[in-house]
Amino acid sequence: MQIAPPDFDRMFGALADHTRRDIVRRAIDGREGVAELASHYPMSFAAVQKHVAILERAGLVTKRRIGRRKVVRTNVEGLRVARRLLDQYEELWRGRIDRMTELVATTPSEETDR
Amino acid sequence: MQIAPPDFDRMFGALADHTRRDIVRRAIDGREGVAELASHYPMSFAAVQKHVAILERAGLVTKRRIGRRKVVRTNVEGLRVARRLLDQYEELWRGRIDRMTELVATTPSEETDR
DNA sequence: ACATCATACAACCTTATGGTTGTACCATGC
DNA sequence: GCATGGTACAACCATAAGGTTGTATGATGT
Numbered sequence A, B: 001m002q003i004a005p006p007d008f009d010r011m012f013g014a015l016a017d018h019t020r021r022d023i024v025r026r027a028i029d030g031r032e033g034v035a036e037l038a039s040h041y042p043m044s045f046a047a048v049q050k051h052v053a054i055l056e057r058a059g060l061v062t063k064r065r066i067g068r069r070k071v072v073r074t075n076v077e078g079l080r081v082a083r084r085l086l087d088q089y090e091e092l093w094r095g096r097i098d099r100m101t102e103l104v105a106t107t108p109s110e111e112t113d114r
Numbered sequence C: 001a002c003a004t005c006a007t008a009c010a011a012c013c014t015t016a017t018g019g020t021t022g023t024a025c026c027a028t029g030c
Numbered sequence D: 001g002c003a004t005g006g007t008a009c010a011a012c013c014a015t016a017a018g019g020t021t022g023t024a025t026g027a028t029g030t
Helices: A008-015 A018-026 A034-038 A045-057 A076-106 B008-015 B018-026 B034-038 B045-057 B076-106
Strands: A061-066 A069-074 B061-066 B069-074
Touching: A008 A018, A008 A045, A008 A076, A008 B008, A008 B018, A018 A045, A018 A069, A018 B008, A018 B076, A034 A045, A034 A069, A045 A061, A069 A076, A076 B018, A076 B076, B008 B018, B008 B045, B008 B076, B018 B045, B018 B069, B034 B045, B034 B069, B045 B061, B069 B076
Parallel strands: none
Antiparallel strands: A061 A069, B061 B069
């Protein structure tokens, strides 16, 4: 068995909901169970449980049994995977800027096509 | 008029689609119009145009008229806004780790409750 | 063993999303 | 002025997403 390749559709999809982002934030401390998380939101327990499941499938949180609760903890590595993709876009952008300035630097007046 | 506050639902929602992420990547060079972008994907022009509109409303690309085309360009600042949110989660996580190690450092054996 | 707390999951409803086709709107070149 | 290239948008369709209630499973404390 292998570790799953990052599923960016799921990752960003999971982050595209205010409630889920708030769960990610709260679960950083990794001390609340699903019911405790649910108490913060104006929706049913089942709805919050679904949100947690979505975050879990996206690799953004993990659940661990403690006593009769299941404690939800944010998976920082998952967040980093998402961040790295954004970083890659930024790198591509820098690369383009570099090529542009290089073009400007090598083109002007005499030194064309060195 | 004010600049709009970041709408993370829209931002991450826009990034939660493979085609749109690919458009973001392609539009970094900022040289293709909507029709040219559309030619890369196995779907109708209208579908791609919708994707571009979604990216635009999310603040991830801008459109600029050049001749009869409208050239699509990735808005790097938009990407940075999304990235910063992920960074904030990471900071919160570090803060928690710091508090934990501090707790471990001040608690052990004799020096309890100094 | 049993009542109970915490979680999981199925069935259902409503609205959003991603795709389609068709039509209307602007610039450009002749 | 008019054909055309490029874009925008409306109407529609199928499926996914976010919510609900209800029921089933699992671990704890007495």
